[in-house]
Amino acid sequence: MFALPLIFFLNLLSTPGDAELVERLKRRDPKALGQLYDRFGRVAYSVIVRMVRDASIAEDLVQETFLRVWTRIGSLDTQKGSIGVWLVTIARNRALDYLRSAAARERHAPDLEKIERPSLYQDLENDILRSDSSRRVKSAMEKLSPNQRQVIEFAYFEGLSQSDMAERMGQPLGTVKTWVRAALNVLRSEMGVAAP
Amino acid sequence: MNCEELRDHYDLYALGIAEEPECSEIAAHLERGCEACRKGVQKAIELSALLASTAPAAEPSAGLRRRILASAGVETRRFPWAPVWAAAAAFALVAAVYFGFEYQRAGEEALRLESQLRQEHGEVARLNEALAIISGPNTQETDFSAGQPRPPRGKVFVNPGQGVLLIASNLAPAPLGKLYEMWVIPKTGKPAPAGLFQSEANGTAIHIQRGAVDVAATAAVAVTLESEQGAAQPTSQPLIVAQLSRPAGGR
Numbered sequence: 001m002f003a004l005p006l007i008f009f010l011n012l013l014s015t016p017g018d019a020e021l022v023e024r025l026k027r028r029d030p031k032a033l034g035q036l037y038d039r040f041g042r043v044a045y046s047v048i049v050r051m052v053r054d055a056s057i058a059e060d061l062v063q064e065t066f067l068r069v070w071t072r073i074g075s076l077d078t079q080k081g082s083i084g085v086w087l088v089t090i091a092r093n094r095a096l097d098y099l100r101s102a103a104a105r106e107r108h109a110p111d112l113e114k115i116e117r118p119s120l121y122q123d124l125e126n127d128i129l130r131s132d133s134s135r136r137v138k139s140a141m142e143k144l145s146p147n148q149r150q151v152i153e154f155a156y157f158e159g160l161s162q163s164d165m166a167e168r169m170g171q172p173l174g175t176v177k178t179w180v181r182a183a184l185n186v187l188r189s190e191m192g193v194a195a196p
Numbered sequence: 197m198n199c200e201e202l203r204d205h206y207d208l209y210a211l212g213i214a215e216e217p218e219c220s221e222i223a224a225h226l227e228r229g230c231e232a233c234r235k236g237v238q239k240a241i242e243l244s245a246l247l248a249s250t251a252p253a254a255e256p257s258a259g260l261r262r263r264i265l266a267s268a269g270v271e272t273r274r275f276p277w278a279p280v281w282a283a284a285a286a287f288a289l290v291a292a293v294y295f296g297f298e299y300q301r302a303g304e305e306a307l308r309l310e311s312q313l314r315q316e317h318g319e320v321a322r323l324n325e326a327l328a329i330i331s332g333p334n335t336q337e338t339d340f341s342a343g344q345p346r347p348p349r350g351k352v353f354v355n356p357g358q359g360v361l362l363i364a365s366n367l368a369p370a371p372l373g374k375l376y377e378m379w380v381i382p383k384t385g386k387p388a389p390a391g392l393f394q395s396e397a398n399g400t401a402i403h404i405q406r407g408a409v410d411v412a413a414t415a416a417v418a419v420t421l422e423s424e425q426g427a428a429q430p431t432s433q434p435l436i437v438a439q440l441s442r443p444a445g446g447r
Contacts (some may be wrong), residue, residue: 121235
């Protein structure tokens with residue numbers, strides 16, 4: 001089931017045809033949604049199934065993801081919007097939303113919808129998800145210490161806050177914060193992504 | 197808090213794991229158009245997106261694409277039962293009224309299906325559309341069960357302003373690579389394609405073709421089995437033919 005590297009699919013995440021596809025989605029071109037799925041469906045599913053670890057639930061969440069993109073595409077800038085990054089963010093957020101209990105959501109989880117605002121997805125690096133970037137992020141992950149790698153996985157695939165990680169790992173919150181900060185710095189440095 | 201104090205939290209915000217008060221502060225900065233925070237969060241989003249590539253590649257089922265397109269109303273190929281009680285109630289109503297007479301256990305079946313109503317969107321709107329067509333003042337209703345030598349059975353509702361609704365039972369799911377295609381057949385001229393659909397495993401199907409219909413100029417609504425891509429003109433014998441014998445507004 002996990003035979004192909006995700007890098008293969010991430011190659012498809014940013015192509016010169018993005019603007020045209022966004023334009024067609026906005027025009028409600030019936031074939032555009034199918035093409036959007038062909039481009040990003042496997043990526044969205046791969047991320048979500050890694051998070052929820054249930055194929056059936058993952059498919060439901062992928063469906064939610066595409067419907068959300070379909071209904072909100074009007075807000076994405078046709079020329080400057082990065083539909084691939086936006087869609088992957090929405091996919092991950094759907095899985096996060098599923099993973100979080102109502103209590104957890106109430107306690108500390110931010111409003112994920114705010115992170116999905118289309119205006120945040122314009123003027124991104126066009127080739128942020130190009131294949132060599134994907135290879136380099138995997139390589140960068142290998143340079144992290146086991147604890148650093150663990151907190152990044154907790155953060156990305158389980159959506160744990162630093163407090164949750166500290167509790168899960170039985171470590172002081174300050175230690176976890178140090179690991180998270182160091183891990184992000186390593187990844188950013190290895191990937192050549194500018195610091196915020 | 198100022199932007200400098202929030203810088204270290206942009207990554208956590210982009211990952212959806214920022215805690216308070218920083219989370220609300222960043223959201224507030226973005227809300228009021230703070231350019232420094234917007235750029236910072238965008239850089240964080242780029243890094244976050246890269247982490248997607250660390251997930252092992254996995255393959256969804258072959259039917260997911262079709263399910264998504266159908267639920268978006270782009271192609272009505274399968275009837276994806278909706279996730280909310282409103283959909284359950286709407287479905288129970290449709291099923292009880294239009295299948296119930298022929299199948300006494302349809303109500304029980306609808307209740308059983310309620311348990312499946314999770315995580316899917318779009319169907320409520322589709323059922324509302326169906327109910328709007330059924331209850332429309334100028335809707336013409338045609339039973340295509342009568343005179344059929346064999347199943348499928350069911351009804352077609354044609355509303356001049358809203359479109360065509362087909363409800364069928366005893367319609368076995370189309371085989372792999374095939375789908376059902378509905379046709380609006382004018383009194384003169386060629387049949388017009390009216391959308392592809394698939395029936396459920398239990399043989400039921402609901403298909404809506406939206407848009408205006410010239411009822412007076414329409415002779416019949418028909419269904420044929422076609423390739424998955426659909427056909428411009430029917431290529432097989434009709435499985436369903438509903439003759440529109442009564443004038444519009446005849447309900």
